[in-house]
Amino acid sequence: MGLEYGFMRNALLAILLIAPLFGLMGTMIVSRKMAFFSDALGHSALTGIAVGVLFGVFDTNLSMVVFGILFALLLNYISTKNAASTDTVISVFSSCSVAIGLAILSKGGDFGKYSGLLVGDVLSITRAEIVYLLFVFLAALLFYLLCFNWLHAASIHRALARSRRIPVKVTENLFAVLIAVAVMLSIKWVGILIINALLILPAAASRNLSENMREYHFFAVLFSMFSGIMGLFVSYETNVATGPMIVVFASVLYFATYWYGRRYEG
Amino acid sequence: MKKMIRPCGLHCIKVNRLGVRLGGQTVLEDVNLHIHCGSLHAIIGKNGAGKSTLIRAILDDIPHEGDIEFKNRENGKMQKLKIGYVPQSVNIEKHSPISVYDLIASYQSRFPVFLKKSKRMEKAIRQSLQAFEAEDLIDKQVCNLSGGQMQRALLAMAIMDEPNLLLLDEPVSGIDQSGMELFYRTMEYLKENFDLAIILISHDLNYVAHYADQVVLLDKTVLKQGSAKEVFASEEFQAVFGREELPDYVLRPAKETGRRAAPDFGGR
Numbered sequence: 253m254g255l256e257y258g259f260m261r262n263a264l265l266a267i268l269l270i271a272p273l274f275g276l277m278g279t280m281i282v283s284r285k286m287a288f289f290s291d292a293l294g295h296s297a298l299t300g301i302a303v304g305v306l307f308g309v310f311d312t313n314l315s316m317v318v319f320g321i322l323f324a325l326l327l328n329y330i331s332t333k334n335a336a337s338t339d340t341v342i343s344v345f346s347s348c349s350v351a352i353g354l355a356i357l358s359k360g361g362d363f364g365k366y367s368g369l370l371v372g373d374v375l376s377i378t379r380a381e382i383v384y385l386l387f388v389f390l391a392a393l394l395f396y397l398l399c400f401n402w403l404h405a406a407s408i409h410r411a412l413a414r415s416r417r418i419p420v421k422v423t424e425n426l427f428a429v430l431i432a433v434a435v436m437l438s439i440k441w442v443g444i445l446i447i448n449a450l451l452i453l454p455a456a457a458s459r460n461l462s463e464n465m466r467e468y469h470f471f472a473v474l475f476s477m478f479s480g481i482m483g484l485f486v487s488y489e490t491n492v493a494t495g496p497m498i499v500v501f502a503s504v505l506y507f508a509t510y511w512y513g514r515r516y517e518g
Numbered sequence: 519m520k521k522m523i524r525p526c527g528l529h530c531i532k533v534n535r536l537g538v539r540l541g542g543q544t545v546l547e548d549v550n551l552h553i554h555c556g557s558l559h560a561i562i563g564k565n566g567a568g569k570s571t572l573i574r575a576i577l578d579d580i581p582h583e584g585d586i587e588f589k590n591r592e593n594g595k596m597q598k599l600k601i602g603y604v605p606q607s608v609n610i611e612k613h614s615p616i617s618v619y620d621l622i623a624s625y626q627s628r629f630p631v632f633l634k635k636s637k638r639m640e641k642a643i644r645q646s647l648q649a650f651e652a653e654d655l656i657d658k659q660v661c662n663l664s665g666g667q668m669q670r671a672l673l674a675m676a677i678m679d680e681p682n683l684l685l686l687d688e689p690v691s692g693i694d695q696s697g698m699e700l701f702y703r704t705m706e707y708l709k710e711n712f713d714l715a716i717i718l719i720s721h722d723l724n725y726v727a728h729y730a731d732q733v734v735l736l737d738k739t740v741l742k743q744g745s746a747k748e749v750f751a752s753e754e755f756q757a758v759f760g761r762e763e764l765p766d767y768v769l770r771p772a773k774e775t776g777r778r779a780a781p782d783f784g785g786r
Contacts, residue, residue: 279632283614400630401623408608408621415577415603416625462615463659469632513613 275476372443
């Protein structure tokens with residue numbers, strides 16, 4: 253199983269934090285139709301790193317998180333303003349930021365050293381970075397315990413939520429910031445190309461089976477953790493990158509639940 | 519949930535000089551309304567007359583001019599107005615894992631609905647649903663409800679906070695003729711048994727004539743206000759709707775159609 257190695261134990265710890273975190277947040281991302289939002293956010297990680305490199309920031313985690321938060325708030329602001337074509341506008345901003353990021357990072361022709369980001373490598377995570385993840389996980393948990401109903405109410409009907417004195421804007425912005433921080437701190441381990449799959453697939457699979465919020469979140473976290481742990485060990489045994497393997501498991505779960513949901517519906 | 523109290527007729531809600539400007543355009547101006555508890559005000563008007571905007575302004579959901587007062591007429595004291603709002607529809611897609619409990623509890627309580635059901639909340643919701651004979655809906659998925667069931671679930675939620683004013687958009691889709699009849703009889707039941715006033719945006723003039731105590735004809739401002747008969751017979755109404763849309767019995771005396779007389783609040 254490889255657990256005799258320190259890097260595998262670290263990777264397992266990281267997965268045990270990332271998987272439930274992503275499973276939990278994915279449910280609301282899917283419910284609120286923010287899949288495109290989180291995708292754009294993932295891609296903007298490149299820009300975050302580029303900005304860090306440009307300004308000579310020692311820890312690119314920091315520049316990524318700061319850039320991610322600003323970008324998330326910007327996207328959130330745009331989506332409340334331009335109701336009609338949010339996806340186009342998000343796409344414009346996302347491609348623009350990715351282009352800037354790629355341009356900066358490819359200067360001098362050594363983009364190669366950043367290409368690992370595309371696929372991610374959970375086996376290289378350090379203890380300090382696991383602590384970052386732990387903090388995000390705890391923050392997300394706290395946010396969900398305190399504000400979940402608000403967020404849910406706002407996604408069902410904004411005006412109705414506001415008429416109940418629910419601070420809709422603040423809650424939505426907090427959630428966007430939370431997604432930004434979680435995505436940015438996980439992207440090196442999961443990979444830009446597949447991080448969104450990890451957010452969306454467990455929740456989407458859970459939707460195929462669930463009838464209420466409790467089932468929805470339980471199955472999403474369960475599926476996410478199952479894919480995460482299986483992905484890690486199978487990738488170790490077969491010597492493939494971990495991120496993609498996790499997503500393969502999550503996809504299989506999605507299709508299985510889709511088939512099951514179809515068959516036993518109603 | 520609100521205890522059944524006969525409307526006292528002593529509370530009144532005043533909307534004073536309400537105006538809304540959106541993007542440099544005047545959508546509403548100088549809207550004045552005076553509503554007593556126990557009465558049903560129907561707002562009618564063509565599409566784009568500002569009916570939904572008026573509701574959003576009363577809810578304080580959009581920037582507006584003017585104010586809304588809520589007074590006890592007995593001692594003239596101002597009170598805090600509690601509004602129960604029932605939207606026309608909610609943003610819930612097919613196959614959404616949201617039960618009626620989840621829907622209502624998300625607005626009514628802060629105990630996270632994804633964690634577990636709160637026994638206390640469940641009891642309160644069941645009780646409120648009971649008022650609309652809908653307590654068996656509590657664990658149903660919201661996306662599978664019929665239009666009428668959805669409406670009752672939303673109404674149950676709206677009255678849980680003991681509102682003084684109920685704001686509704688009349689359901690237009692997914693409800694058949696008997697469902698509409700039931701909806702309006704529910705309105706009647708609410709205003710007779712709960713101490714609240716109702717403002718209803720209505721699209722069906724026949725039902726308005728039958729059930730509304732006061733009709734407000736809206737087109738940017740209040741064109742005409744009064745009993746259904748008064749408003750329907752007015753020139754303003756004819757200018758907006760044209761004569762052919764007049765329900766035929768409007769022209770006959772009220773008693774013939776069996777319409778209930780508006781409650782007498784004494785000294786209105």
